[in-house]
Amino acid sequence: MTTLGATAIRAARRFASSLPALFGVLIFTFLLMRVLPGDPAVFFASGPNSGKEEIETIRKQMGLDKPVPQQLFLYLYDVGRGNLGRSLMTGQNVTKDLRERLPASLELTFSALLIALVLAIPLGVLAALKPGSLVDHGVRLFCALGVCVPTFVSGLLLIYIFYYLFGVSPDPTGRVDIFTTLPPAHTGFLLIDFALAGDFDGWWAAFKQLILPACTMALFVIAPLARITRASMLASLGSDFVRTARSVGLSWWRIIVTYALRNAILPVITIAGIVFSTMLGANVLVEKVFSWPGVASYALDALLSSDYAPVQGFVLLMASVFVIVNLVVDVLYGIADPRISIG
Amino acid sequence: MGLIYSKQMLGAAAALAFFTAAVPAKAQTRAETLRYVTGAAVNTLDPNIPGSTREAFAVSLSTYDRLVSFGRKQLNGKWVFDLDTIRGELAESYSVSPDGLKITFKLRNDAKFQDGSPVTAEDVKWSLDRAVTAKILGKAQLLTGSLTDASQFKVIDPTTFEVTLPQPDKLALPNLATVYPIIINSKLAKAHATEEDPWAQAWLKENTAGSGAYIVETFKPGEQVILKRNDAWNRAAGDKQAFFKRLIIQSVPEPATRANLVEKGDADIVIDLQASDAQALEAKGKLQVISTPQYNAITFISMNNQMPPFDKPDVRRAVAYALPYDDMFKAALFSRGDLLAGATWADGKPPSGAFPIKQPIKLDLEKAKAYLKAAGYPDGFSTTFSFNVGQSATAEPMAALLKESLAKIGIKVDIQKLPDAQMSTQITEKKLPFFTEGIVAWLPSTDYFYRNFYTGNQRWNYSSIDNAELTAVAQKARFEADKAKYEADGKVLNAMNFDLMPQIPLWQPSQDAVMASNLTGYTYQFHRQVDYRDLSRK
Numbered sequence: 001m002t003t004l005g006a007t008a009i010r011a012a013r014r015f016a017s018s019l020p021a022l023f024g025v026l027i028f029t030f031l032l033m034r035v036l037p038g039d040p041a042v043f044f045a046s047g048p049n050s051g052k053e054e055i056e057t058i059r060k061q062m063g064l065d066k067p068v069p070q071q072l073f074l075y076l077y078d079v080g081r082g083n084l085g086r087s088l089m090t091g092q093n094v095t096k097d098l099r100e101r102l103p104a105s106l107e108l109t110f111s112a113l114l115i116a117l118v119l120a121i122p123l124g125v126l127a128a129l130k131p132g133s134l135v136d137h138g139v140r141l142f143c144a145l146g147v148c149v150p151t152f153v154s155g156l157l158l159i160y161i162f163y164y165l166f167g168v169s170p171d172p173t174g175r176v177d178i179f180t181t182l183p184p185a186h187t188g189f190l191l192i193d194f195a196l197a198g199d200f201d202g203w204w205a206a207f208k209q210l211i212l213p214a215c216t217m218a219l220f221v222i223a224p225l226a227r228i229t230r231a232s233m234l235a236s237l238g239s240d241f242v243r244t245a246r247s248v249g250l251s252w253w254r255i256i257v258t259y260a261l262r263n264a265i266l267p268v269i270t271i272a273g274i275v276f277s278t279m280l281g282a283n284v285l286v287e288k289v290f291s292w293p294g295v296a297s298y299a300l301d302a303l304l305s306s307d308y309a310p311v312q313g314f315v316l317l318m319a320s321v322f323v324i325v326n327l328v329v330d331v332l333y334g335i336a337d338p339r340i341s342i343g
Numbered sequence: 344m345g346l347i348y349s350k351q352m353l354g355a356a357a358a359l360a361f362f363t364a365a366v367p368a369k370a371q372t373r374a375e376t377l378r379y380v381t382g383a384a385v386n387t388l389d390p391n392i393p394g395s396t397r398e399a400f401a402v403s404l405s406t407y408d409r410l411v412s413f414g415r416k417q418l419n420g421k422w423v424f425d426l427d428t429i430r431g432e433l434a435e436s437y438s439v440s441p442d443g444l445k446i447t448f449k450l451r452n453d454a455k456f457q458d459g460s461p462v463t464a465e466d467v468k469w470s471l472d473r474a475v476t477a478k479i480l481g482k483a484q485l486l487t488g489s490l491t492d493a494s495q496f497k498v499i500d501p502t503t504f505e506v507t508l509p510q511p512d513k514l515a516l517p518n519l520a521t522v523y524p525i526i527i528n529s530k531l532a533k534a535h536a537t538e539e540d541p542w543a544q545a546w547l548k549e550n551t552a553g554s555g556a557y558i559v560e561t562f563k564p565g566e567q568v569i570l571k572r573n574d575a576w577n578r579a580a581g582d583k584q585a586f587f588k589r590l591i592i593q594s595v596p597e598p599a600t601r602a603n604l605v606e607k608g609d610a611d612i613v614i615d616l617q618a619s620d621a622q623a624l625e626a627k628g629k630l631q632v633i634s635t636p637q638y639n640a641i642t643f644i645s646m647n648n649q650m651p652p653f654d655k656p657d658v659r660r661a662v663a664y665a666l667p668y669d670d671m672f673k674a675a676l677f678s679r680g681d682l683l684a685g686a687t688w689a690d691g692k693p694p695s696g697a698f699p700i701k702q703p704i705k706l707d708l709e710k711a712k713a714y715l716k717a718a719g720y721p722d723g724f725s726t727t728f729s730f731n732v733g734q735s736a737t738a739e740p741m742a743a744l745l746k747e748s749l750a751k752i753g754i755k756v757d758i759q760k761l762p763d764a765q766m767s768t769q770i771t772e773k774k775l776p777f778f779t780e781g782i783v784a785w786l787p788s789t790d791y792f793y794r795n796f797y798t799g800n801q802r803w804n805y806s807s808i809d810n811a812e813l814t815a816v817a818q819k820a821r822f823e824a825d826k827a828k829y830e831a832d833g834k835v836l837n838a839m840n841f842d843l844m845p846q847i848p849l850w851q852p853s854q855d856a857v858m859a860s861n862l863t864g865y866t867y868q869f870h871r872q873v874d875y876r877d878l879s880r881k
Binding site for chain 1: 378380384386387392393394478480482483548549563564565566567591593594595596597599600603604606607609610732733762763764765767768769771801802
């Protein structure tokens with residue numbers, strides 16, 4: 001009980017200490033967007049007859065007619081009240097857009113990470129058990145292939161095979177087949193919402209849509225996870241406690257899983273945390289190829305059209321996710337290895 | 344029909360099952376549903392909101408009615424919109440007074456808004472007042488038809504409405520058929536207006552209050568819009584309903600995925616495929632590919648006439664004679680469209696007053712070198728050629744050929760690829776010396792092109808040309824009622840344009856509409872989107 005309380009306090013302290021960093025990110029992105037040479041007002045005033053007047057109207061709407069320090073102040077005030085501004089691109093509040101799109105990205109990223117971990121850890125362990133063997137080389141080849149094929153290539157390839165040639169996957173357009181009715185939104189995660197609603201046809205439809213993009217993303221991140229597992233397992237297998245465990249005749253399973261793997265898992269958790277945050281922000285190609293309505297493709301479109309509010313909102317969101325993921329990783333450390341305390 | 348169940352049929356069956364459950368009387372099948380996929384997205388339900396996308400325009404055409412709409416004609420065997428035939432949409436009939444200053448509209452008696460209330464002249468007045476008064480996109484468009492002030496619009500009786508013009512203007516009526524002057528249910532809209540938003544712009548962005556052929560069922564900005572048919576609507580040609588019971592408009596950003604979808608039959612129609620995909624699908628022959636040169640759009644290579652060395656006409660002529668038009672056309676567009684070079688003008692005079700016309704120009708390096716020498720740059724010069732990222736599929740191969748060819752006459756070109764917003768900003772600020780861009784005119788008449796794209800210190804005057812004579816002729820032509828004189832003015836403008844060579848018209852790219860073979864009725868529209876009301880399934 002006390003350890004749990006202590007962990008919570010340490011986590012909270014840790015979170016508080018990351019607030020200045022978030023604030024810095026906020027101001028930095030704000031200024032960066034203003035320094036970029038594109039003018040959103042000009043871009044959006046692009047009807048066939050838009051002239052100076054339209055540009056001025058949009059500028060006023062976006063508050064760009066005010067001096068930059070005042071804009072920054074107003075922006076901070078708005079963010080403080082939970083308002084991230086309005087996107088010209090979708091015409092919606094950025095908060096609303098992100099709230100709708102983040103679950104899509106999270107669902108995809110979680111699934112991809114799950115698939116990646118389920119494949120990568122056994123692969124890494126197998127490779128570590130027989131270093132230099134055919135299995136080890138096979139794993140290395142698989143990893144190399146996964147990393148060196150860009151996600152949009154593997155994505156298009158998977159679509160070509162499973163949708164176009166064999167027709168076993170549904171059309172790669174978004175999170176669920178267009179004719180399926182959506183479940184009442186509780187979590188925003190379709191798999192969970194469908195399950196809660198007891199709609200298993202819907203769940204299956206959503207699952208079928210999810211599996212290809214999730215595999216595409218997983219392929220790309222299996223390599224770092226498997227390699228780290230292998231390296232860390234090698235160190236762990238060669239250590240004194242494993243030798244001791246072997247000498248006292250413990251079962252094979254206990255030696256590998258309970259002693260070696262548990263000790264080897266720390267760096268894997270770290271990498272998994274980093275991989276997760278990176279995937280969430282950087283899976284824009286997968287989102288584009290599969291028309292996945294996620295945050296990354298949203299931010300990219302906004303960036304191309306210099307739509308300030310969504311880009312700023314996205315960067316802030318990503319920074320927050322990064323902070324939270326690091327926090328979770330730290331807490332997981334504590335569970336994996338009770339000797340470690342965060343703070 | 345047999346018992347062959349394809350995947351589509353299963354999808355249709357699923358849809359059927361759902362609809363029978365939800366709305367017992369209205370079973371809809373896949374055949375009655377049109378699924379349109381696009382790389383862009385719908386961002387507002389009111390096309391007037393600054394920043395509206397073209398997809399939003401297309402949706403508004405189905406959800407709202409205008410007073411009038413364009414007819415259609417056949418151009419080289421393909422249906423295109425016809426600027427010269429204007430038929431009533433909400434108006435049953437219209438008449439123009441002999442002096443051309445008054446247009447009177449008689450509204451349809453049976454026209455109802457989607458909430459069931461009748462469409463009255465009051466609604467028309469409120470809607471058009473909004474279009475010329477509120478800070479919205481319609482204002483600048485209607486200006487081009489001499490529609491500028493609310494006092495021009497008058498309610499005569501509940502079904503009669505009158506527009507007064509300060510001078511006869513042949514673009515007044517066509518302007519009322521464009522995207523912006525939608526007729527809004529004024530009672531409904533006013534109920535959502537506020538002190539600081541008297542024209543209910545915020546509400547209309549997310550909601551519709553129209554009388555159009557389709558009712559919005561779901562609207563997810565940036566993802567999809569689902570529309571269902573308004574069964575009471577009968578404003579198609581011949582007082583018909585729209586064919587499809589349901590429209591799905593879905594954003595699919597990846598062009599290869601869109602090509603897959605339409606080829607598999609999961610999507611019915613797509614108009615923004617890559618030229619190479621359109622060509623491949625056409626070659627396979629399973630689908631219908633209707634390829635219409637966008638006759639109201641032009642791609643230019645523009646030179647900044649105010650910036651040395653392009654301030655010298657001879658430099659611009661030299662560039663024009665140094666471009667490999669045919670190769671560029673092939674590389675960029677797979678020759679899909681109309682090339683605007685390679686004509687011969689008898690005795691050097693333009694054969695017509697239309698715009699654009701094929702220019703009597705072709706690759707001639709000797710001539711180019713001579714012009715360059717005459718301009719005082721015998722050894723050439725260095726410059727930058729810019730295009731925006733969004734166009735790279737066509738602009739990149741074109742720019743590479745341009746660079747290679749200009750190098751032969753001593754002009755060294757650096758290619759610069761700019762994000763779209765940066766490109767438009769720099770064009771507006773007149774900072775780019777040499778670039779490629781496209782234009783489009785909704786109401787393509789010669790004077791309109793020249794007035795909007797060749798005069799004034801404004802964004803669309805890409806070449807920043809400032810020629811008093813050209814401006815004067817274009818302004819005069821605007822209100823020229825005599826067709827022969829108008830044609831003569833057009834010829835003068837075309838001759839001046841060719842002589843001054845402010846920018847080089849390259850081509851009119853094709854709109855490749857790729858669709859299921861059983862779709863009919865596709866018409867190329869002025870807004871370059873699909874008007875869903877045109878389509879039906881055999």
